[in-house]
Structure formats: C-alpha cells, structure tokens
Amino acid sequence: MERRDFVANLGITLALACTAGLAACGGGGGGYNNSNPTPPAGGGTAKLSINLNNELTAVGDAKIGGGVILIRTGSGNTAADFAALSSTCTHQGCTVSTYNKTTGLIECNAPCGHGSRYATSGAVNTGPAASPLTPYTVTISGNILTVS
Ligand code: FES
Numbered sequence: 001m002e003r004r005d006f007v008a009n010l011g012i013t014l015a016l017a018c019t020a021g022l023a024a025c026g027g028g029g030g031g032y033n034n035s036n037p038t039p040p041a042g043g044g045t046a047k048l049s050i051n052l053n054n055e056l057t058a059v060g061d062a063k064i065g066g067g068v069i070l071i072r073t074g075s076g077n078t079a080a081d082f083a084a085l086s087s088t089c090t091h092q093g094c095t096v097s098t099y100n101k102t103t104g105l106i107e108c109n110a111p112c113g114h115g116s117r118y119a120t121s122g123a124v125n126t127g128p129a130a131s132p133l134t135p136y137t138v139t140i141s142g143n144i145l146t147v148s
Contacts, residue, residue, distance in 0.1 A: 045148060046148050047066040047067055047147045047148060048063070048065050048066040048068040048084075049144060049146045049147070050063065050070065050144070050145050051143055051144060051145075052077050052140070052143045053143050056071075056145075059072055059074065059075055060072065060099070060101035064087050064095065064096065066147070067086060067088065068085070068087055068136060068147050069084075069085050069086075069087040069096055069099065069106060069133075070082060070083070070084045070145075070147055071083045071084075071099050071106075071120055073120055077140060077143075077145075078140065079138040079139065082138045083121070083122075084135065084137070084138045084147040085106070085118070085122045085133040085134060086122075086134040086135075086136065088133075088134075089113055090116075090124075090131040090133065091108065091113070091114060091116050091128050094112035094113040094114075095112070096108045096113070096118070096133075097109040097112075097113060099120075104120065105117040105118060105119060105125050105126075106118040106119075106120070108129070114128055115128070116129035118132070118133050122135050
C-alpha cells in the first residue's frame with residue numbers, strides 16, 4: 001500500500017469511528033447528555049433547566065424531569081413565581097404524576113402512586129404520604145431558569 005493510500009484509509013477509518021460515537025472524538029466532557037446545558041448560578045448541579053421564553057409560560061404550567069416537579073405559580077419571571085420540589089413521592093418513592101391546575105395540588109396517581117396529594121409548598125394535603133416533598137432552589141439568569 002502506498003503511503004498516500006494508507007493516510008487516506010486512516011482518515012476514513014477515523015471518520016467512521018467518530019461517527020460511531022467514540023468518546024475520544026467528542027472533545028472531552030464525557031458523553032452526550034445535553035439535557036441541562038446551562039450551569040446553575042449557585043455552582044451546584046442543575047437538576048432541571050428551562051427557557052422562560054417558551055416553557056411554563058402560563059400560571060399552572062408544570063414540568064416533571066430530572067427528579068424535579070417545577071410549577072409556575074405566578075405570572076412574573078422571578079424565582080418567587082415558581083415552585084420547585086422533588087418529584088419523588090415520600091410515600092413509596094414513585095415519581096409524582098402531575099400538577100392539577102384545578103385543585104392546585106401535585107398528584108401521585110396510579111399505576112405507581114397511591115393517591116397522595118401535595119401543595120405547591122411541598123406540604124402533604126392528602127396521604128398516604130406523611131412527609132412533604134423536598135424543596136429545591138430556583139435561580140433565574142436572563143431567560144434561563146435553573147433548579148438546583
Ligand atoms: S408512592 Fe406516591 S402515593 Fe404511594
């Protein structure tokens with residue numbers, strides 16, 4: 001094999017390896033998890049980030065992800081306009097199902113849950129859960145809200 005052919009083949013091989021997703025081609029950083037691209041302002045680990053321009057735009061909108069349930073409770077764009085709580089039900093560890101805009105309660109329903117209800121403060125409204133949901137910190141920088 002001529003040297004020129006060898007170099008050409010090497011280039012093709014490396015390109016295929018990178019396409020296959022080898023970490024060595026990723027520029028460092030250790031993977032493709034880009035679900036929380038914005039670092040939290042407080043230096044902790046972001047559990048959930050949203051763009052206030054297009055997510056949770058109406059009072060009562062909620063999102064569950066990253067171990068968090070985030071609820072818009074006010075019309076402004078300050079931390080006080082949101083509730084961020086652990087989405088892990090304190091009864092038996094199910095992820096809570098939803099936020100009910102009509103009742104204003106977080107629900108832990110079947111098939112996993114057993115009907116517990118929580119206020120947006122995290123306090124138990126209805127059992128069988130006996131302990132509140134853990135609150136998290138909301139930080140807003142520009143249009144990015146981060147829960148940590
Ligand atoms: S795990 Fe939520 S009510 Fe049982």
